[in-house]
Amino acid sequence: DADVTQTPRNRITKTGKRIMLECSQTKGHDRMYWYRQDPGLGLRLIYYSFDVKDINKGEISDGYSVSRQAQAKFSLSLESAIPNQTALYFCATSAGYSGNTIYFGEGSWLTVV
Amino acid sequence: QKEVEQNSGPLSVPEGAIASLNCTYSDRGSQSFFWYRQYSGKSPELIMFIYSNGDKEDGRFTAQLNKASQYVSLLIRDSQPSDSATYLCAVAELTGTASKLTFGTGTRLQVTL
Numbered sequence: 685d686a687d688v689t690q691t692p693r694n695r696i697t698k699t700g701k702r703i704m705l706e707c708s709q710t711k712g713h714d715r716m717y718w719y720r721q722d723p724g725l726g727l728r729l730i731y732y733s734f735d736v737k738d739i740n741k742g743e744i745s746d747g748y749s750v751s752r753q754a755q756a757k758f759s760l761s762l763e764s765a766i767p768n769q770t771a772l773y774f775c776a777t778s779a780g781y782s783g784n785t786i787y788f789g790e791g792s793w794l795t796v797v
Numbered sequence: 798q799k800e801v802e803q804n805s806g807p808l809s810v811p812e813g814a815i816a817s818l819n820c821t822y823s824d825r826g827s828q829s830f831f832w833y834r835q836y837s838g839k840s841p842e843l844i845m846f847i848y849s850n851g852d853k854e855d856g857r858f859t860a861q862l863n864k865a866s867q868y869v870s871l872l873i874r875d876s877q878p879s880d881s882a883t884y885l886c887a888v889a890e891l892t893g894t895a896s897k898l899t900f901g902t903g904t905r906l907q908v909t910l
Contacts, residue, residue, distance in 0.1 A: 717897075724805070726885065726902035727841070742897075774840060785831070786898060788840035 687711045688789035690775050696795045697765050705760045705792050707775030716758040717776040717786065718742075718750060727774065733758055765796040799824040803886050803901035811909050816873040818904050820886030823867070829889040830862055830869045831898065834882045841885055845871070876908045 688709045697703050707716065718730040729742030731750040739750060747769060749761045762769055775789040800823040810816045818832075829848055833841035847853045847860040847869065859872040869888075873880055883905045887898040 719900075724902060726801075727887075727898075727900040729897065729899075732897060785843040785846065788842075791838075791840055 686790060688775055688777055688787055690773075690789040690792045692792060693790065694793045696797060698797055699766055701765050703762050703765055703794070705773055705775075705794070707758045707760070707789060709756050709775075709777045709787075709789075711777055711779070711787060712755075713777035713779045713787070714755060715778045716752065717778075718748075718758070718760045719774045719776060719788075720744065721772045721774060721791075730760065730773075762794075762796075765794075767796045770794060770796045799827075799888070799899045801886055801888055801899050801901035803884075803904045805902060806905040807907045808904055809907045809909055810876050812876060812878060814876050816876045816880065816906055816908070818871040818873070818884050818886075818906065820869045820871075820901055821867055822869070822886075822888045822899075824888065824890070824899075825864075825867060826890055827867075827888040830860070831887040831889070832858075832860060832869075832871045833885040833887060833900075834880075835885055835903065836882045844884075873906075876906075878908050878910060881906055881908045 691706045714735050717732045719727045721727050728744050733752045751759050773792045776786045778786045802821045831846045832844045834844050835841040845860045847862045853860045857874045861870045883903040885903045886901040
């Protein structure tokens with residue numbers, strides 16, 4: 685089983701619908717992230733959380749919200765999906781201040797039609 | 798706004814040759830530098846990190862950092878077809894941590910037979 689698990693892996697949704705992407709990790713890391721990847725734009729940080737009570741906006745947070753339900757769980761919501769939110773979404777974790785790598789989940793393909 | 802620049806490629810090298818991948822960054826305060834490899838449709842995986850000026854070698858991979866020139870590179874010796882992937886450069890503000898990485902758009906490497 686993957687250490688960082690994302691659900692769903694693929695989703696097609698309609699414009700205006702609410703959708704949640706869920707992430708859970710078994711690595712015991714306190715830091716969790718949501719990134720978005722678009723062709724030609726690389727990976728961009730949406731939100732990050734350094735512990736359960738800490739939520740921070742990344743560079744592209746508009747249109748998204750997050751919830752850190754537990755140390756191991758970090759969900760991303762699109763309250764009213766729009767077509768330009770079609771992308772590959774990655775959840776990631778790292779081990780505190782001294783963690784020298786980010787571990788990525790397998791990604792969630794989201795298509796908004 | 799922090800920027801990490803990479804040539805999108807594709808960079809094509811013959812099998813057995815040295816592939817040289819380059820990255821520049823705009824934030825002079827960046828302290829930690831990472832190279833990730835990403836196969837098409839898959840999640841990024843860490844190849845190397847480097848914190849200090851100079852070279853760091855790990856098997857066929859060498860990372861080079863020049864903070865004065867705000868330049869980091871990755872050399873792949875004896876390139877193999879399995880090295881064909883997109884290589885992402887990433888930087889972080891703080892030393893010794895992968896928290897809040899800023900990614901480049903990636904360079905696509907093709908290793909030809």
